[in-house]
Amino acid sequence: MKKAIAISVARPEDLPDLIRLVRAYYRYDGIRYRRALVPAALERLLRGDAPARVWMARDELRAAGYIAFSYHYDAEFGGLEGVITDLFVHRVYQGQGLGSRLLETVEDYCRSAGIGSIELQVIEKNRAAAQFYSKHGFRRLGRIIMARDIAKRRSGGKVRKR
Numbered sequence: 001m002k003k004a005i006a007i008s009v010a011r012p013e014d015l016p017d018l019i020r021l022v023r024a025y026y027r028y029d030g031i032r033y034r035r036a037l038v039p040a041a042l043e044r045l046l047r048g049d050a051p052a053r054v055w056m057a058r059d060e061l062r063a064a065g066y067i068a069f070s071y072h073y074d075a076e077f078g079g080l081e082g083v084i085t086d087l088f089v090h091r092v093y094q095g096q097g098l099g100s101r102l103l104e105t106v107e108d109y110c111r112s113a114g115i116g117s118i119e120l121q122v123i124e125k126n127r128a129a130a131q132f133y134s135k136h137g138f139r140r141l142g143r144i145i146m147a148r149d150i151a152k153r154r155s156g157g158k159v160r161k162r
Contacts, residue, residue, distance in 0.1 A: 005064055005098060007105050010054040012046045015039075017063035018054065025088035029123045055105050057089070057098055065089035067102040069109070077117040082110045084120040103136055121145055 010018055019039055026033045044050050045068075052070035056063060068086040073079055084106060089098045110118060120138065122130045 005057050005059050005093070005096075005101075007055050007057045007101060010046055010056045010066065012043070014054075014056050014063075015043055015046055018042055018046070018056065018066060021063055021066050021088055021090065022086065024090065025086060028088070029126060031123075052085070053109075055102060057093070057102060059093070063090070064093040065098050065102060067106055069106050071115075072119075077119075080113075080115050082106065082115045082118040084118060087120075099132060100136065 019042060022038060022042065023033055025031070041050070042054075045052050045054060050070075052068065054066055054068045057065040065088055066086065067084060067088075070083045070085055072081055072083055074081050084103075087099060087102055089102070106118065110116075118138075120133065122133060
């Protein structure tokens with residue numbers, strides 16, 4: 001008999017389980033886990049000190065997956081837009097509709113908050129994730145994602161070492 005999986009907003013006491021899931025997700029997608037940055041960022045998020053939220057899926061007390069959500073503003077999409085930064089379901093729980101339920105949770109939240117669109121990124125080699133999101137109505141935009149780490153300060157065109 002399958003145990004019921006509950007989805008709820010993550011709380012500060014969920015931090016150890018969330019870190020384990022984030023590490024597993026990063027390993028799976030080949031994302032560099034920055035021990036000096038990630039745990040502190042997750043802790044701030046769970047305390048409510050970030051313009052974001054996380055929902056955790058639990059099988060009784062065991063963490064089964066999570067979805068992380070943030071915001072940005074883009075006039076092209078009508079203003080405030082939701083951004084799914086992470087969605088991960090532990091392999092034991094994959095294929096049971098949990099990823100779809102996590103997406104639905106964010107979509108319901110966006111509707112109630114008056115947010116009309118959601119954006120996300122997919123690692124190019126992760127075709128299964130791209131198919132999953134396509135099945136749920138996401139489409140590719142003709143854009144290239146670019147990012148710049150600005151933690152290093154610039155002075156006179158040279159990077160100053162801390």
